[in-house]
Amino acid sequence: MVQAILDAISLGGTYALAALGLGLVFGVMRLVNFAHAELITISAYILVVTNDLPLIVSFIIAAVVTALLAVAMELLIYRRLRGTGPAIMLIASFGLSVLLQRVYELIFGALPKSAAIAPWMSGEVKVAGASVTISSIATVVITVVILLIAGYLIERTSLGLQLRAAAIDFKTARLLGVRSNRLIAAAFAISGVLAAIVGFIVVVENPQVSPMYGVNITILALVGIVIGGIASLRGSALGGFMVGVILSLLNTFLGNARVYAYSWLFLLVLIILLVRPGGIMSKANEMERV
Amino acid sequence: MSLLEVKDLYSGYGKVEVLFGVSFKIEPGKSLGIVGPNGVGKSTLLKTIVGEISPKSGSISLNGIDVLGKGPEDIVRLGLCLVPEGRQIFGGLSVTENLQLGLTGRKDKSTSKKALDKVKEIFPVLTSHAKHQAGMLSGGQQQQLAIARALIADPKILLLDEPSLGLSPTVIKDVFDQLKSIISNGTSVVIVEQRAHLVTSFADETLIMRNGKIQARITPEDAKDELKLKHAYFGSDN
Numbered sequence: 269m270v271q272a273i274l275d276a277i278s279l280g281g282t283y284a285l286a287a288l289g290l291g292l293v294f295g296v297m298r299l300v301n302f303a304h305a306e307l308i309t310i311s312a313y314i315l316v317v318t319n320d321l322p323l324i325v326s327f328i329i330a331a332v333v334t335a336l337l338a339v340a341m342e343l344l345i346y347r348r349l350r351g352t353g354p355a356i357m358l359i360a361s362f363g364l365s366v367l368l369q370r371v372y373e374l375i376f377g378a379l380p381k382s383a384a385i386a387p388w389m390s391g392e393v394k395v396a397g398a399s400v401t402i403s404s405i406a407t408v409v410i411t412v413v414i415l416l417i418a419g420y421l422i423e424r425t426s427l428g429l430q431l432r433a434a435a436i437d438f439k440t441a442r443l444l445g446v447r448s449n450r451l452i453a454a455a456f457a458i459s460g461v462l463a464a465i466v467g468f469i470v471v472v473e474n475p476q477v478s479p480m481y482g483v484n485i486t487i488l489a490l491v492g493i494v495i496g497g498i499a500s501l502r503g504s505a506l507g508g509f510m511v512g513v514i515l516s517l518l519n520t521f522l523g524n525a526r527v528y529a530y531s532w533l534f535l536l537v538l539i540i541l542l543v544r545p546g547g548i549m550s551k552a553n554e555m556e557r558v
Numbered sequence: 559m560s561l562l563e564v565k566d567l568y569s570g571y572g573k574v575e576v577l578f579g580v581s582f583k584i585e586p587g588k589s590l591g592i593v594g595p596n597g598v599g600k601s602t603l604l605k606t607i608v609g610e611i612s613p614k615s616g617s618i619s620l621n622g623i624d625v626l627g628k629g630p631e632d633i634v635r636l637g638l639c640l641v642p643e644g645r646q647i648f649g650g651l652s653v654t655e656n657l658q659l660g661l662t663g664r665k666d667k668s669t670s671k672k673a674l675d676k677v678k679e680i681f682p683v684l685t686s687h688a689k690h691q692a693g694m695l696s697g698g699q700q701q702q703l704a705i706a707r708a709l710i711a712d713p714k715i716l717l718l719d720e721p722s723l724g725l726s727p728t729v730i731k732d733v734f735d736q737l738k739s740i741i742s743n744g745t746s747v748v749i750v751e752q753r754a755h756l757v758t759s760f761a762d763e764t765l766i767m768r769n770g771k772i773q774a775r776i777t778p779e780d781a782k783d784e785l786k787l788k789h790a791y792f793g794s795d796n
Contacts, residue, residue: 442629
């Protein structure tokens with residue numbers, strides 16, 4: 269039971285971080301960045317290929333490269349398409365996602381690459397009389413710490429205030445002096461770092477990294493930001509957390525029927541959206557893009 | 559050199575042209591009204607001045623600096639702030655957070671606290687609601703917050719788009735009284751309104767717009783002549 273609760277919290281926290289990364293970019297650009305998946309993937313690849321280095325060094329390299337790739341996406345693709353309309357931006361993000369998957373295939377090969385990342389995490393310890401894996405405790409600790417840091421950044425700093433204001437109404441935020449290019453680049457960079465952390469958390473549990481490694485988690489995180497409230501950063505994180513917790517509990521308690529876990533999850537999502545179409549935390553979401 | 563000078567401005571949305579050769583200027587510490595019926599291009603004019611829309615041709619200079627091609631975030635740093643139509647306060651953020659956002663466009667950050675204190679002095683209601691969500695304020699309080707938020711950036715010129723929209727006559731009077739005190743402190747004010755009588759008696763000069771052009775310029779003295787005002791507003795055929 270303790271393991272089930274820890275697993276649920278750790279998966280919820282992981283999806284909360286992924287959803288927060290997506291929500292930050294959506295907030296400032298009204299862009300659903302499908303290529304976020306490839307940010308998670310590149311982080312996982314780098315952790316695998318730099319496995320010989322000390323873990324902290326390996327992670328720093330992964331975080332820097334992932335953040336740079338996220339900023340490059342904005343500078344080279346999305347910035348040039350700003351003002352073209354939401355459909356074009358969405359298709360561009362799809363295209364970029366597929367393109368990066370093929371690039372990863374060329375660089376790392378089509379077959380999964382793997383390495384034992386932080387093998388000490390697969391050990392078990394006793395918590396309240398029950399055996400639990402170190403990785404699930406570490407994941408809970410990491411996600412709680414990162415969410416607290418992200419919460420501080422978003423709630424207590426000037427950058428966070430600008431990000432929250434831009435998520436509500438970017439046009440008015442610009443009228444008040446919020447520098448759009450800088451803010452969007454910052455949102456992409458933070459989103460990249462969050463993707464790198466998610467990449468680290470998932471690669472410890474599943475070190476078989478392939479070009480589409482980050483796709484599943486990104487789709488579920490997108491579901492999270494929709495049910496949480498797409499224009500609210502708090503809503504994004506909460507929605508992602510809920511999706512992770514529900515999915516983990518369904519997988520644990522459905523037993524042999526766990527193949528239906530996604531069906532139950534999406535049924536719950538539909539019910540939530542029927543009751544709160546704008547998401548749990550949203551009010552009147554403005555969908556206008558920059 | 560005028561504080562704000564707009565010369566022969568043509569602007570619009572894509573292929574739809576809205577403004578046709580608009581020219582005017584405003585001096586420091588003065589007030590200017592821009593009135594006209596709905597759809598004549600008043601808001602388009604403001605959006606072009608603040609950099610939200612790129613004009614087709616013409617020039618806009620602020621304190622002698624050409625601002626054409628600059629974005630809203632740069633123009634606010636040059637000393638021009640817009641209080642948009644409908645206030646556009648951030649309803650989900652607190653009153654204090656809304657005011658703090660106003661500091662973003664302020665050049666001199668070292669005097670931010672002083673600026674916050676100063677606007678709270680002009681708008682005391684904001685102090686008592688400092689921690690409340692801005693969306694919970696009344697329409698009049700939200701308008702005061704929107705003006706205060708713009709003032710915090712220390713503008714040389716404040717543009718207001720329909721500041722009386724949705725407000726009761728008593729609240730409108732309060733808002734215009736506060737604008738008077740802002741002007742007396744040296745800030746120029748441009749007010750765009752549909753309701754001509756509110757502005758013509760208030761502003762040093764009022765421009766009357768029709769069909770994307772300035773059709774008449776009237777002083778508070780001229781505005782006392784109802785017939786003259788009516789002709790200027792609706793055209794001489796009416």
